[in-house]
Amino acid sequence: MRRSAAPSQLQGNPFKKPKFIPPARSNASPNEEVTKLNSDIKLFKVAANKNTFLQSQNDPRICSFNLPTEESSRGINHEDNNREKYCLEASAKTTTSDPHHTVHLAPKEITVSKGQEEEPDSLVKYFSVVWCKPSKKKHKKWEGDAVLIVKGKSFTLKDLEGKDIGRGIGYKFKELEKIEEGQTMMIGGKEIEVMGIISPDDFNSGRCFQLGGGSSSALPSSQAVKKCFSNPFKSVCKLSSKENRQNSFQNCKPRHDPYAPNSLTMLRPDNNHQWMFNKNCFPVVDVVIDPHLVFHLRPHQKEGIIFLYECVMGMRVNGRCGAILADEMGLGKTLQCISLIWTLQCQGPYGGKPVIKKTLVVSPGSLVNNWRKEFQKWLGSERIKIFTVDQDHKVEEFTKSSFYSVLIISYEMLLRSLDQIKSIKFDLLICDEGHRLKNRTIKTATALINLSCEKRIILTGTPVQNDLQEFFALIDFVNPGILGSLPSYRKIYEEPIIKSRQPSASEEEKELGERRAAELTCLTGLFVLRRTQEVINKYLPPKIENVVFCRPGALQIELYRKLLNSQAVRFCLQGLLENSSHLICIGALKKLCNHPCLLFSSVKEKECSSTWDENEERNLYEGLINVFPADYNPLMFTEEESGKLQVLSKLLAVIHELCPDEKVVLVSNYTQTLNILQEVCKRHGYAYTRLDGQTQISQRQQIVDGFNSKYSSDFIFLLSSKAGGVGLNLIGGSHLILYDIDWNPATDIQAMSRVWRDGQKHPVHIYRLLTTGTIEEKIYQRQISKQGLSGAVVDLTKTCDHIQFSVEELKNLFTLHESSHCVTHDLLDCECTGENHTGDSLEKFPVFRNCQLGTHQQKSDSLKPVSMSQLKQWKHFSGDHLNLTDPFLERIRENVSFFFQNITNQTTAI
Numbered sequence: 001m002r003r004s005a006a007p008s009q010l011q012g013n014p015f016k017k018p019k020f021i022p023p024a025r026s027n028a029s030p031n032e033e034v035t036k037l038n039s040d041i042k043l044f045k046v047a048a049n050k051n052t053f054l055q056s057q058n059d060p061r062i063c064s065f066n067l068p069t070e071e072s073s074r075g076i077n078h079e080d081n082n083r084e085k086y087c088l089e090a091s092a093k094t095t096t097s098d099p100h101h102t103v104h105l106a107p108k109e110i111t112v113s114k115g116q117e118e119e120p121d122s123l124v125k126y127f128s129v130v131w132c133k134p135s136k137k138k139h140k141k142w143e144g145d146a147v148l149i150v151k152g153k154s155f156t157l158k159d160l161e162g163k164d165i166g167r168g169i170g171y172k173f174k175e176l177e178k179i180e181e182g183q184t185m186m187i188g189g190k191e192i193e194v195m196g197i198i199s200p201d202d203f204n205s206g207r208c209f210q211l212g213g214g215s216s217s218a219l220p221s222s223q224a225v226k227k228c229f230s231n232p233f234k235s236v237c238k239l240s241s242k243e244n245r246q247n248s249f250q251n252c253k254p255r256h257d258p259y260a261p262n263s264l265t266m267l268r269p270d271n272n273h274q275w276m277f278n279k280n281c282f283p284v285v286d287v288v289i290d291p292h293l294v295f296h297l298r299p300h301q302k303e304g305i306i307f308l309y310e311c312v313m314g315m316r317v318n319g320r321c322g323a324i325l326a327d328e329m330g331l332g333k334t335l336q337c338i339s340l341i342w343t344l345q346c347q348g349p350y351g352g353k354p355v356i357k358k359t360l361v362v363s364p365g366s367l368v369n370n371w372r373k374e375f376q377k378w379l380g381s382e383r384i385k386i387f388t389v390d391q392d393h394k395v396e397e398f399t400k401s402s403f404y405s406v407l408i409i410s411y412e413m414l415l416r417s418l419d420q421i422k423s424i425k426f427d428l429l430i431c432d433e434g435h436r437l438k439n440r441t442i443k444t445a446t447a448l449i450n451l452s453c454e455k456r457i458i459l460t461g462t463p464v465q466n467d468l469q470e471f472f473a474l475i476d477f478v479n480p481g482i483l484g485s486l487p488s489y490r491k492i493y494e495e496p497i498i499k500s501r502q503p504s505a506s507e508e509e510k511e512l513g514e515r516r517a518a519e520l521t522c523l524t525g526l527f528v529l530r531r532t533q534e535v536i537n538k539y540l541p542p543k544i545e546n547v548v549f550c551r552p553g554a555l556q557i558e559l560y561r562k563l564l565n566s567q568a569v570r571f572c573l574q575g576l577l578e579n580s581s582h583l584i585c586i587g588a589l590k591k592l593c594n595h596p597c598l599l600f601s602s603v604k605e606k607e608c609s610s611t612w613d614e615n616e617e618r619n620l621y622e623g624l625i626n627v628f629p630a631d632y633n634p635l636m637f638t639e640e641e642s643g644k645l646q647v648l649s650k651l652l653a654v655i656h657e658l659c660p661d662e663k664v665v666l667v668s669n670y671t672q673t674l675n676i677l678q679e680v681c682k683r684h685g686y687a688y689t690r691l692d693g694q695t696q697i698s699q700r701q702q703i704v705d706g707f708n709s710k711y712s713s714d715f716i717f718l719l720s721s722k723a724g725g726v727g728l729n730l731i732g733g734s735h736l737i738l739y740d741i742d743w744n745p746a747t748d749i750q751a752m753s754r755v756w757r758d759g760q761k762h763p764v765h766i767y768r769l770l771t772t773g774t775i776e777e778k779i780y781q782r783q784i785s786k787q788g789l790s791g792a793v794v795d796l797t798k799t800c801d802h803i804q805f806s807v808e809e810l811k812n813l814f815t816l817h818e819s820s821h822c823v824t825h826d827l828l829d830c831e832c833t834g835e836n837h838t839g840d841s842l843e844k845f846p847v848f849r850n851c852q853l854g855t856h857q858q859k860s861d862s863l864k865p866v867s868m869s870q871l872k873q874w875k876h877f878s879g880d881h882l883n884l885t886d887p888f889l890e891r892i893r894e895n896v897s898f899f900f901q902n903i904t905n906q907t908t909a910i
């Protein structure tokens with residue numbers, strides 16, 4: 001039968017060719033496809049003659065690129081052999097099956113046995129088919145490829161994006177039973193021709209669909225080959241004349257000695273890479289990291305640099321040059337990138353020619369100058385010329401001068417200077433704190449997506465796998481199209497994975513979800529790297545973490561009772577108020593916990609507001625003012641009025657007295673609270689500095705540097721965690737006090753990580769202050785309970801507006817426990833009486849994070865708050881306990897009802 005071809009057929013025999021079509025390819029007309037195919041075949045022939053492609057043909061997506069080839073098999077890192085680790089990791093991930101042959105011919109387990117009378121319902125068979133609308137014409141015009149799933153007497157037809165395009169139950173049984181290759185039949189109103197059998201493994205992993213970028217994009221597909229030929233080296237390696245080539249041959253020595261002790265040498269490109277990228281046949285030269293940098297690098301950083309190098313060079317996933325470095329906070333992602341930039345800017349594997357000329361680093365405004373400082377710190381000011389954009393230094397200056405090679409700009413400035421940025425040819429793009437790109441619709445993301453730069457790196461300290469759609473956005477940003485289109489990704493990965501997590505999921509659904517999750521991890525694991533804090537713990541001083549339960553003051557208790565008895569709270573508990581009104585009640589209670597004067601100011605402010613009458617706050621604040629003394633003046637607040645402020649004041653005094661050389665970072669989420677804390681500093685004569693949302697971006701680094709400097713006289717750094725916590729290094733401080741608590745544990749953890757990081761010289765003391773028996777304890781419990789953990793809200797962009805509360809939960813939130821020393825301890829089912837319970841060290845209990853990609857790849861992750869059961873293992877005792885060995889706690893215990901304490905890196909503690 002003559003017929004026009006379905007897309008898969010246009011690429012040749014679908015059984016011999018990989019099924020994956022890079023998304024861009026689908027735009028091409030069939031004729032173009034044929035042309036591409038021919039050129040592919042030619043390329044394959046040449047390659048085969050050179051005996052170059054054979055290696056990558058086996059399973060290029062995983063190990064072949066990483067395994068040292070014959071020429072490159074000598075040690076790449078004389079200190080530690082990271083490459084082997086990668087290979088092992090990668091091959092372990094891909095034990096499933098051969099990614100090339102996504103369509104298998106009649107594997108044993110699904111062969112339909114002849115003569116079988118009744119097909120068991122559970123036996124599912126999968127076929128690859130082509131389909132078209134029914135017609136009597138001899139010359140069929142096939143409209144597309146599809147996957148036919150036959151289960152007993154029912155079938156489903158799915159297109160290659162995973163969408164159902166046909167379904168049927170009770171179908172003529174005989175027809176379904178006898179399906180075999182080449183057979184045509186009418187099914188679900190479509191005419192189909194069976195092209196082959198798909199193995200259950202290929203179906204379950206999703207590889208039979210149009211996706212699976214990692215597997216197939218690793219293949220030398222025409223698109224990938226074209227892309228690779230046209231791009232990564234184009235801007236720099238333009239030498240084509242004989243003369244130029246000869247010149248460059250003469251300079252073909254590695255820039256640094258690869259055989260020197262402790263040298264860090266990158267993997268040599270394999271034959272496939274050379275064939276694709278070394279068009280001018282330059283000699284292959286070792287790329288060696290500058291020993292000046294290697295001297296400082298931690299082992300995980302060396303590993304990270306190798307990883308980044310291989311990703312951006314297209315050595316890990318063929319033709320794809322993106323990477324996500326998702327190391328936890330403080331692991332030195334900046335230094336790893338600086339090392340990469342410096343290396344690629346001076347060196348390259350082909351003739352030693354530099355791989356990149358210009359790099360664009362985009363970061364949050366508060367970190368732009370931190371980047372400049374880090375460049376300076378590691379490379380000095382002579383080696384590399386950095387240009388940071390600010391009010392006085394515009395992008396034009398960078399454009400006009402050939403002096404600078406690295407442009408550092410904030411996300412906000414980038415949008416403002418987009419036209420100029422677009423006119424510059426950048427060879428490498430680094431997006432710091434790049435999790436903000438998870439939302440593809442925001443302007444910054446769109447702007448960056450549209451930049452033509454192919455080598456892209458996202459840096460983020462936030463886990464990237466907690467939300468599958470956000471995960472897609474980040475992956476698609478660094479390696480566009482590798483997971484196919486968003487709709488097909490949803491069908492093939494997200495929906496089955498989410499379905500498998502539902503309590504009602506069948507065994508079959510669970511298995512499918514797990515397989516798809518595993519496949520997704522495997523595809524993306526090649527260019528996503530995350531290490532947890534543990535890798536640097538051994539370089540850090542001890543960390544003493546304390547949760548301090550502060551007794552509320554008398555005025556606080558009275559006001560708290562009044563608020564809980566208000567009409568607004570009662571209506572909330574009866575579900576009678578608008579959706580968001582509980583947030584107003586929660587806000588008022590939180591303010592009260594910080595200091596009653598904040599509540600007083602709010603009430604007064606509202607009284608003067610024109611909307612007061614219509615406002616639910618009226619119901620909440622009614623009669624409240626009468627609880628305050630008649631002459632109450634919020635500006636003249638006292639420390640005794642707030643339990644936490646009393647503790648804070650004593651804590652500052654004891655730190656100042658016992659550790660006069662040490663400094664304190666004092667964190668709150670609220671500007672008004674920071675004002676109070678600032679006033680406390682003034683009253684006690686403590687020198688302070690402050691960074692909050694109102695601080696000019698251009699001043700931020702200066703403030704941070706000032707505080708970190710050993711010459712600074714500042715004792716306290718007042719920090720608004722939401723405004724500027726991300727990415728800051730505040731190693732000048734060794735005591736950090738979290739004055740209030742956020743619903744999102746990530747906010748608090750981010751803040752805590754500012755001081756316990758590389759470069760910190762003193763033992764670090766962290767104090768989390770909570771008001772006993774109040775909403776603050778409830779928020780803390782939520783952070784550390786299963787409920788908080790399962791929400792996987794370890795993401796700074798999530799606010800409490802996202803949280804839904806049941807009436808039961810609200811009842812719990814709106815209860816004051818006046819007689820308990822510590823409600824959190826009461827909930828732990830701990831048998832101790834609060835008399836110095838010395839729990840086992842937390843370090844024995846790995847902290848797990850929830851991740852939508854499934855349990856199989858959960859790892860210890862210090863970004864997660866401790867869990868209830870882990871907290872039980874912390875040392876804990878009531879404030880009445882007699883022998884407190886910690887001198888700081890000893891001084892504050894009068895106002896404290898309970899303590900939890902945990903020490904990390906105890907060996908050299910206190």
Ligand SMILES: Nc1ncnc2c1ncn2[C@@H]1O[C@H](COP(=O)(O)OP(=O)(O)OP(=O)(O)O)[C@@H](O)[C@H]1O
Binds near residue numbers: 758
């Ligand atoms: N090998 C090293 N030796 C000494 N200090 C280092 C080393 N690597 C990094 N640092 C320092 O550690 C601090 C943290 O590094 P960096 O800011 O790059 O962390 P990060 O991974 O970007 O963390 P975050 O996610 O919080 O932004 C910096 O002060 C940096 O200079």
Ligand SMILES: [Mg+2]
Binds near residue numbers: 333334432727
């Ligand atoms: Mg950083």
